Amino acid sequence: xxxxxxxxxxxxxxxxxxxxxxxxxxxxxxxxxxxxxxxxxxxxxxxxxxxxxxxxxxxxxxxxxxxxxxxxxxxxxxxxxxxxxxxxxxxxxxxxxxxxxxxxxxxxxxxxxxxxxxxxxxxxxxxxxxxxxxxxxxxxxxxxxxxxxxxxxxxxxxxxxxxxxxxxxxxxxxxxxxxxxxxxxxxxxxxxxxxxxxxxxxxxxxxxxxxxxxxxxxxxxxxxxxxxxxxxxx
Numbered sequence: 001x002x003x004x005x006x007x008x009x010x011x012x013x014x015x016x017x018x019x020x021x022x023x024x025x026x027x028x029x030x031x032x033x034x035x036x037x038x039x040x041x042x043x044x045x046x047x048x049x050x051x052x053x054x055x056x057x058x059x060x061x062x063x064x065x066x067x068x069x070x071x072x073x074x075x076x077x078x079x080x081x082x083x084x085x086x087x088x089x090x091x092x093x094x095x096x097x098x099x100x101x102x103x104x105x106x107x108x109x110x111x112x113x114x115x116x117x118x119x120x121x122x123x124x125x126x127x128x129x130x131x132x133x134x135x136x137x138x139x140x141x142x143x144x145x146x147x148x149x150x151x152x153x154x155x156x157x158x159x160x161x162x163x164x165x166x167x168x169x170x171x172x173x174x175x176x177x178x179x180x181x182x183x184x185x186x187x188x189x190x191x192x193x194x195x196x197x198x199x200x201x202x203x204x205x206x207x208x209x210x211x212x213x214x215x216x217x218x219x220x221x222x223x224x225x226x227x228x229x230x231x232x233x234x
Contacts, residue, residue: 026111030101038105043112055113056166059152060198062106067200069099103199107149114158142224146214150199159225171226178219185212 029038051057072079078091079098090098145154153159167174188195189212194204203211 027108029108030104032101040112043109055109056152059106059109059113062102062109063150063198066099066102066106067198069095069102070200073099106199110152114153114155114161142228143217143221145221146217148211148214148218150197150201151218156221156225159222160229163229169229171222171229175219175222175226178215178222182212182215182219185215 026040028040029035029043031038047053047055047058069079073092073095076092078089079095081088081090142156145151145156145159147154153162163169163171163174185195185208189208194202195208195211196202
């Protein structure tokens with residue numbers, strides 16, 4: 001049995017109500033009784049105050065939590081959620097329902113993170129980035145990034161913003177990180193082992209082959225974006 005302090009972030013699913021107004025094209029968070037304060041604005045404040053604006057650190061925390069919940073559910077055990085001195089046991093269908101809501105929260109948070117990265121990129125560039133509009137050679141000539149659930153940035157805009165913010169436009173460094181991941185995945189495959197994603201999913205055999213292929217495609221797209229971005233700056 002596992003116990004965590006929810007810190008106002010996770011709690012028993014009691015009832016659903018009206019959702020908060022969606023901002024920046026991201027869906028509103030699920031409105032549950034004990035997530036009453038959870039809005040886009042609250043998430044921005046939390047990341048600014050507790051994580052110094054680091055959305056990746058916040059997402060990593062949420063994904064670790066979801067991974068623990070999934071592990072508990074797969075073992076048929078109960079998760080004990082502690083919130084404001086109240087302890088609630090979640091198991092089987094109730095735990096799975098809560099896990100789905102947590103994953104939904106992660107997806108929405110990732111959308112907010114991508115939006116924030118794009119905004120930072122636009123500010124740093126001194127203008128407004130137009131994204132994947134048809135008349136832009138960058139998006140027209142570069143393929144679409146494979147849509148993998150546990151990847152944080154699955155759009156051209158998200159990747160460009162993240163490289164600008166976290167790598168100082170060092171595309172070679174960012175591509176290097178993904179090449180390292182690819183090498184590790186290939187090594188795991190060669191040893192007949194399984195890879196574990198940030199959300200706790202185990203990949204082996206044909207599923208691992210698919211993920212290796214997706215990673216290779218992502219690297220190819222990022223290299224294309226790097227070439228277009230470098231050319232636009234010259």
